[in-house]
Amino acid sequence: MMPVLRTRPFRVAVATAAGLVACALGFFAWQSFYPVQASDGWGVQVLHDSVDKAASLLPERDGSLLVSRELNSGRGSILRITAGGDRVVVVDGLSKPDGMVAVAGGWAFSQEVGGAPVSVSRNGQVRMLFQGNNVQGLFNDGDYLYAIEDRKGDGRLLRYDWRTAQLDVLRQGLSETEGLTRCIDGRLLYTEKANGKVRAYNPEGTDPVVVDGLNNPTFLFCDQRGLWISEDSTHRARLLRIAGDGSRHTVLSFLKAPQAIVADGQGGYLVAEGGRDRVLRLTPSTPVDVATLSPRE
Known part of the structure; x- marks a missing residue:
């Protein structure tokens, strides 16, 4: 026994x-x-799948979509998906291509590795603009191209002058700063991922916190609906909207490592969900006047 x-x-x-x-x-x-959940008033669907590590998105006038595939060690690329669904690699041999914005006559893109340049593509030709270290977020206002580095303690906020090609360092000593945008009130905003904060660049002093209590905030986008923030978290990440009155709204939940959010030109948005290798389309239940939703620069 x-x-x-x-x-x-x-x-x-x-x-x-x-x-x-x-x-x-x-x-x-x-x-x-667990499937992605949209809040009341919104619908979500998969627009494109099998897009490895989808990061940045840039809709084109002909209905095509540029997508950066954030793979490392020269395996990254920028993919064009046509309105008919055809896929063509337009730039390859990249390492963690991340930020991407429209510029006059083409588009600029960054690579989130040390010593990689921020480059511009025009008419099929790629030209280096300036050198950076782990540059992720980009924002273009026509006069200047802003870039921010995702580093631990020695990141910089940079400003490139299109007319003179001069590069100015606006901030240094930043840590895990990833997203960058300008909102409707004219402030230039950026994320601090590890601290869960969004700050506003203040040329005359300390950059104030405008949003905190976030979970790994990464890409930012601003339009008349408010400030959109994606959380680069592996599990149960969210897409948030901060309204003009400061109220927070969870628009999408149960995302996996979401990256860029951009307007789709039809009153909705496109979201890169890098953790599931796909691009989502977010649409409002009530039609809106598209002209009122243009990003304000």
């Missing part, structure tokens, strides 16, 4: 441990595969 008494607790312990492991695995699987 004694061996049986000694074995029974061992079997119970093993069964309990196995049950805990199974529950943990089930929980993580649930987080990974």
Whole structure:
């Protein structure tokens, strides 16, 4: 009888441990595969799938969509998906291409690795603009191209003058700064990912916090609906909208590492969900006047 008494607790312990492991695995699987949820007033659907590490998005006038695929070690690229669904790589051999914005006659893009340039593509030709270190976010206002570096403690906020090609350092000593945009009140905003904050660049002093309490905020976008923030979190990430009165609205939940959000030109938005290798379309339930939603620069 004694061996049986000694074995029974061992079997119970093993069964309990196995049950805990199974529950943990089930929980993580649930987080990974649970479908994205849209809040009331919004609908979401998959627009393009099988887009490896989708990061930045840039809709073109002919209905095509440029998507940066944030792969490392020269495996990254910028992909054009035509209105008909055809896919063509337009720039390859990149390392973690991340930020991408429209510029006069083409588009500019960054690479989030040390020593990689910020470049411009025009008429199929790529030209380096300036050197950076782990540049992620870009914002273009026509006169200047702003760029921000995602580094730990020595990141910089940069401003490139299109007319003179002069590069100015507006801020240095930044840590894990990723997203960059200008909002309707004229402020230039950027994210601090690890701190869960969005700050406003203040040329005359300390950059104030305008939003905090976020979970790994990354890309930013601003229009008449407010400030949009995607959370670069592996599980249960959100797409948030900060309205003009400061109220917070969770528009999408259960995302996996979402990246850029851009207007689709039809009153809705496109969201790169890098963790699931796809591009989502977010549409409002009530039609709106598209002209009122243009980003304000």
